[in-house]
Amino acid sequence: DAKTTQPTSMDCAEGRAANLPCNHSTISGNEYVYWYRQIHSQGPQYIIHGLKNNETNEMASLIITEDRKSSTLILPHATLRDTAVYYCIAISYNTDKLIFGTGTRLQVFP
């Protein structure tokens, strides 16, 4: 499974777009990129996933580079409630043990 690398922390002003990068340079063709977030001490929550096309849902947008070696999660209008740890992981047909890594701690400030 592809290893993902994320910055340790990021800040974002409330109302602005938060752009969270993830590097997955060893990703294989059948691995999907998934994003989760964990607010305070709650269980992680699914946000969005994609293979090679950009994706958008009610929570966020996912931009995957053409070579698929990196992706960016975009929260278009960050709110204080978006303050959380964001995890990027890769999943494929033969993925069984899901390793999360340390994620990016996003702090949204007023």
Add this chain to the structure above:
Amino acid sequence: NAGVTQTPKFRVLKTGQSMTLLCAQDMNHEYMYWYRQDPGMGLRLIHYSVGEGTTAKGEVPDGYNVSRLKKQNFLLGLESAAPSQTSVYFCASSYPTGGMDEKLFFGSGTQLSVL
């Protein structure tokens, strides 16, 4: 649907005591996972199961045992608790789709303190 339910939510143990954490899911998921999360740290995989009757080791399996006797339940056992096992434990489940729609559903966690 209740989703993923973990019991208990809080527990305090003395060093050397044993206990079992229960995870139950009502979504007919094949895969189930146990993670631990220490303060300020990310999630670390303890054990996982890809189906009833099967279990496998994750990143940090030492000191823990698991069982998946029924598809809907995944038990995590501590035979002799140690202070280093003080942590928040999360259970998760998913249905294998080759990655196409393999969303993980998490429980609300169990806060375990070992004195």
